[in-house]
Amino acid sequence: MNLEGKQQVWKDYQKEIADDRYYYARSCIRQTFFPGSEWAYLDILKNKLGKDVLDDPRHTTCTGIGYHSDVVPVQTIMTVVARHFALMTEAGYENITPSCITSFGIYTEILETWAHHPEIEEQIREYLWKATGREFKKPKNLAHTSDIIYKFREDIAAQARYKLVDVHTGRQLRGVDHIGCHYAKMFPSKGIGGAEFPAVLSGMISSWGGDVVDYPERRHCCGFGFRQYLVMANRGYSVANSKKKFESMRPYEPDFIVANCPGCAMFLDKWQYTISEMEGTTYGQDGYGIPVLTYEELAGLVLGYDPWELGLQMHQVAVEPLLDKMGIAYDPEMKYRTKEGKDIGRPKCPTYLKV
Amino acid sequence: MNFWGFNISETRSINYDTNDKDMLIHVLQEVPSCKLCIECGGCTAGCTAGRLTSFNIRKLQMFMKRGENKEIREELHKCMLCGKCILVCPRGVDTRKMILSMMKYIKNNQK
Amino acid sequence: MHTVIIIGGGPAGCEAAYQLASDGIQVHLIEKNNETGGNLNNWYQLFPDRKNAQDLNKRLQEQLNHPGITLHLGMEPSRVEKDGQGRFSVSLSDGSLLEGDALLVATGFKTFDAKRKEEYGYGIYENVVTSVDLENMFRNHAIRTSKGDVPRRIGIIHCVGSRDEKVCNFHCSKLCCITGVKQAIELREMLPESEIFCFYMDMRMFGPGYEEMYREAQEKYNIKFIRGRLSEAAENREHQVQVKVEDTLLGRPLRVTLDLMVLLVGMEASNETQGMARELGVKLAPSGFILPLDPHYGNNLTGEKGVFITGCCSAPMNLTDTLNDARSAAVCITRYLNMK
Numbered sequence: 003m004n005l006e007g008k009q010q011v012w013k014d015y016q017k018e019i020a021d022d023r024y025y026y027a028r029s030c031i032r033q034t035f036f037p038g039s040e041w042a043y044l045d046i047l048k049n050k051l052g053k054d055v056l057d058d059p060r061h062t063t064c065t066g067i068g069y070h071s072d073v074v075p076v077q078t079i080m081t082v083v084a085r086h087f088a089l090m091t092e093a094g095y096e097n098i099t100p101s102c103i104t105s106f107g108i109y110t111e112i113l114e115t116w117a118h119h120p121e122i123e124e125q126i127r128e129y130l131w132k133a134t135g136r137e138f139k140k141p142k143n144l145a146h147t148s149d150i151i152y153k154f155r156e157d158i159a160a161q162a163r164y165k166l167v168d169v170h171t172g173r174q175l176r177g178v179d180h181i182g183c184h185y186a187k188m189f190p191s192k193g194i195g196g197a198e199f200p201a202v203l204s205g206m207i208s209s210w211g212g213d214v215v216d217y218p219e220r221r222h223c224c225g226f227g228f229r230q231y232l233v234m235a236n237r238g239y240s241v242a243n244s245k246k247k248f249e250s251m252r253p254y255e256p257d258f259i260v261a262n263c264p265g266c267a268m269f270l271d272k273w274q275y276t277i278s279e280m281e282g283t284t285y286g287q288d289g290y291g292i293p294v295l296t297y298e299e300l301a302g303l304v305l306g307y308d309p310w311e312l313g314l315q316m317h318q319v320a321v322e323p324l325l326d327k328m329g330i331a332y333d334p335e336m337k338y339r340t341k342e343g344k345d346i347g348r349p350k351c352p353t354y355l356k357v
Numbered sequence: 358m359n360f361w362g363f364n365i366s367e368t369r370s371i372n373y374d375t376n377d378k379d380m381l382i383h384v385l386q387e388v389p390s391c392k393l394c395i396e397c398g399g400c401t402a403g404c405t406a407g408r409l410t411s412f413n414i415r416k417l418q419m420f421m422k423r424g425e426n427k428e429i430r431e432e433l434h435k436c437m438l439c440g441k442c443i444l445v446c447p448r449g450v451d452t453r454k455m456i457l458s459m460m461k462y463i464k465n466n467q468k
Numbered sequence: 469m470h471t472v473i474i475i476g477g478g479p480a481g482c483e484a485a486y487q488l489a490s491d492g493i494q495v496h497l498i499e500k501n502n503e504t505g506g507n508l509n510n511w512y513q514l515f516p517d518r519k520n521a522q523d524l525n526k527r528l529q530e531q532l533n534h535p536g537i538t539l540h541l542g543m544e545p546s547r548v549e550k551d552g553q554g555r556f557s558v559s560l561s562d563g564s565l566l567e568g569d570a571l572l573v574a575t576g577f578k579t580f581d582a583k584r585k586e587e588y589g590y591g592i593y594e595n596v597v598t599s600v601d602l603e604n605m606f607r608n609h610a611i612r613t614s615k616g617d618v619p620r621r622i623g624i625i626h627c628v629g630s631r632d633e634k635v636c637n638f639h640c641s642k643l644c645c646i647t648g649v650k651q652a653i654e655l656r657e658m659l660p661e662s663e664i665f666c667f668y669m670d671m672r673m674f675g676p677g678y679e680e681m682y683r684e685a686q687e688k689y690n691i692k693f694i695r696g697r698l699s700e701a702a703e704n705r706e707h708q709v710q711v712k713v714e715d716t717l718l719g720r721p722l723r724v725t726l727d728l729m730v731l732l733v734g735m736e737a738s739n740e741t742q743g744m745a746r747e748l749g750v751k752l753a754p755s756g757f758i759l760p761l762d763p764h765y766g767n768n769l770t771g772e773k774g775v776f777i778t779g780c781c782s783a784p785m786n787l788t789d790t791l792n793d794a795r796s797a798a799v800c801i802t803r804y805l806n807m808k
Contacts, residue, residue: 003703007592010583198586218702218710239366246368253705280365371715373724392686395671396695396717419718422692448683 003216008199015196019153020097020143024055025090029102030063032264038313039298040101043147046301050161051154056093061086066104070228083112084130088138096142099150103263106146107184110192113140146185148262148297152194152202155209163306166212169329174213175257179203180270182263183223203260203297210304219250224266244273248285258324259294270294275318278355289356291319303330310336320357376424380462384421387458393448394418400442400452406435414442414452433459469494470805473558473568475545475744478506479787480779480794481574482528487798489536496566498540504529506576512606514787515650516677548747554774570774570801575740577780580629580733588731593703598733599647611658614707619662619727622655623711624648625698626668630734639755641734642784645672648732649685656689665692667713675786701729741781748775758782768797776801
């Protein structure tokens with residue numbers, strides 16, 4: 003593959019990302035499944051990069067899951083999003099940074115819709131006023147939180163305690179990036195690197211010393227699809243999509259997967275267990291799975307955060323093989339304990355997947 | 358026991374890389390005119406069997422060309438061998454002979 | 469004696485120059501490159517008769533030896549002006565000035581920049597080439613993959629940059645279908661063991677002998693035609709190209725791995741065509757080509773008096789039509805000058 007050709011494409015897809023003063027919008031799925039990720043993101047931004055971020059407790063779900071499952075009408079989701087804009091405006095912020103890819107897609111789509119149909123924006127302003135008595139300014143800058151980490155990837159590299167390198171052999175670790183569909187497929191110009199050769203996560207991997215795997219099914223959806231995974235009978239074709247990706251990436255022997263969409267990270271992690279139970283197949287080395295990280299977790303590891311403080315024990319696929327390769331010290335005894343040493347219980351051992 | 362409530366779906370994609378093209382090789386040797394099909398569907402429009410069943414002779418030869426032989430095994434016996442399809446074919450494909458050749462291949466390769 | 473200035477020395481400009489000169493008209497032919505022939509210089513063989521493209525090119529060049537033709541090679545018009553008497557003056561890039569009674573625009577087309585179809589990976593994947601690259605490979609008689617192997621499976625992709633709203637081209641480039649058939653046959657002749665596919669949306673065999681060539685490609689050369697537009701290409705570990713199309717005639721997605729993928733790049737108005745249109749105030753069609761005054765009676769006329777057009781600056785055309793169009797332009801110009 004010709005890197006120069008890719009760099010040429012990347013030039014066409016650079017977007018403006020605000021430098022500081024971010025209004026943070028949490029993700030339903032990320033804070034449920036990867037609670038350490040959002041904490042780490044805020045800590046990195048505030049304490050490592052010295053940025054001003056507002057984590058507003060009044061902020062709610064964007065209702066994206068309901069919207070994509072046809073239970074929340076478009077006027078409702080627009081009004082909920084308008085309320086987020088109002089909270090941002092009231093707090094004196096202009097740059098909104100959602101943690102969820104679905105929210106990012108929805109914010110982008112709504113702003114785009116309003117740009118083309120000012121009458122819809124007017125109607126939503128009226129709804130918001132009637133419901134809450136609030137008014138809002140549209141954000142000056144909308145960026146996904148992975149865009150923010152991408153923007154400061156070199157600052158993070160400068161403070162790194164670990165590199166994406168196998169400390170025993172000096173080999174660069176091979177990272178698979180998985181970009182949430184709603185990050186760039188709907189609006190390629192809103193994604194760093196575009197939709198075909200996305201650079202937002204691969205840029206982090208490169209900056210932190212790793213090697214990016216560009217495998218044939220790189221662009222394929224993880225299969226989340228809301229309606230598909232919500233209804234149990236439909237999950238068969240949801241998981242089949244993740245399986246297609248695993249089959250395609252396996253020959254490259256990746257050391258880890260990093261995703262910017264919380265749903266994708268959850269799926270790529272948990273489906274590895276499901277597939278192993280249903281078919282006996284595992285995709286990592288020696289019976290392990292391929293560790294799946296959020297980009298906040300990856301940044302956290304590089305910066306030397308404690309893996310259990312990052313919440314990596316909440317993952318289905320064991321991350322220890324990756325930690326060992328990176329030479330990260332961790333206490334196996336503390337994996338299923340709180341900071342104070344209290345036992346938090348542990349999952350049952352899978353049949354095939356080594357943990 | 359599957360306690361999941363779902364199975365991992367099989368792909369609907371035709372995998373040309375791995376499909377078996379042995380039947381195609383056999384039929385093309387016996388009926389070279391098969392190569393000439395331009396997928397107009399004339400054969401299927403007037404087909405006696407196709408009017409009453411899911412039999413689609415145009416699709417069948419396409420499935421053969423892609424190595425999707427399972428579909429052919431399930432459908433082939435519906436053909437009444439009337440020969441109407443030969444009359445209409447603008448490219449002179451010997452469709453009736455093609456069907457017979459496919460049948461012969463399946464018979465000889467049954468396990 | 470009348471003088472005509474022709475801008476562009478491709479097949480259309482060359483043929484028109486010769487026809488006008490043969491009618492006793494003084495011709496200035498301006499060509500930006502150091503040789504005439506334009507896009508024809510990049511071609512190996514012509515359809516449908518498989519004539520060596522350079523034989524035709526040479527013939528067109530020899531015609532330019534006519535004493536009535538003055539060739540200005542390596543020159544571009546920097547400024548074009550028209551006076552009240554309908555006379556044109558054209559300043560050239562070297563500062564010289566030409567004067568004429570009529571202007572013939574023959575600035576032609578450019579091939580679509582395949583990099584704009586990002587998902588096809590041209591310039592990124594190692595074994596993706598354009599139809600123009602392939603003509604060059606034919607001339608060197610070397611059809612090899614990036615690793616130097618004989619490609620065992622080759623896919624030719626139709627409509628790259630044509631009939632595609634995503635790249636702002638609604639028009640059909642017309643020639644790619646038959647070019648694909650011709651190139652598939654040429655590939656088969658050089659690589660008798662390889663499997664060759666054409667992935668098409670429609671097979672538009674518009675010229676005499678074209679449909680027959682398509683039939684021959686199926687019957688004699690065993691070229692496989694799959695109706696479906698390439699959706700996505702990806703490179704695997706062996707640097708092969710994994711493609712996804714729908715086999716639309718079966719209604720099923722299809723995936724296949726290719727050792728070499730050829731993109732049949734479409735035609736767009738050249739930068740010079742668009743530049744001349746701006747300079748002269750002539751209208752462009754939505755396709756970006758120059759809009760003729762009338763599609764039946766005024767193919768060579770524009771809204772500007774004394775400004776004529778010929779060849780692919782007005783639409784994609786094969787060489788047969790281009791040469792006819794050049795002769796037709798010469799007739800129009802001669803009539804115009806005689807009435808002056």
